[in-house]
Amino acid sequence: QQQVKQSPQSLIVQKGGIPIINCAYENTAFDYFPWYQQFPGKGPALLIAIRPDVSEKKEGRFTISFNKSAKQFSLHIMDSQPGDSATYFCAAQTGANNLFFGTGTRLTVIP
């Protein structure tokens, strides 16, 4: 059973657009929600993370919105650039234990 559900599977936006990637979870014991960016042939790189006591976190052009009651969280990329083209994974974690990953979203930003 997929612990973290992610959508869409793929996304194409124009340069400057704001892609939004959504994730949902069921396990209310999760207390840490990171997003990872992965380029082909590379390992996932930690992008931004949020804890459930915060509804929004912004770092540079990346923003996480978190809805604890709906058990959903999303990643917004402001002013997207072709260099943002990558696969994005949401994840969830309980304490300092293992990560449960979503299935990934392949983002393409067209110049």
Place this chain on the structure above:
Amino acid sequence: ETGVTQSPTHLIKTRGQQVTLRCSSQSGHNTVSWYQQALGQGPQFIFQYYREEENGRGNFPPRFSGLQFPNYSSELNVNALELDDSALYLCASSLGSGRSYEQYFGPGTRLTVT
């Protein structure tokens, strides 16, 4: 500060063989987690080592085993390789022990089983 490193980068093995993958954790980190990432999928948790002890295991058979050394580097061993073991194997290091949740990944080892 040195990041997470893994070796080898690529590996080709035959079904039934055994393989050992290696990981050096980021400086100051005492916890290493291993993940398997099949093509087009998200990483799946294999197991975690904290201070040389296994500290959690995912849904993988016993032929997947590991070690962590006193310097916190780690090995993943897979016996009796199967075709479905072909994947990118990732290790991630973290501070562990509830001090920090962030896990930082290495570049991975691409294993191909023929």
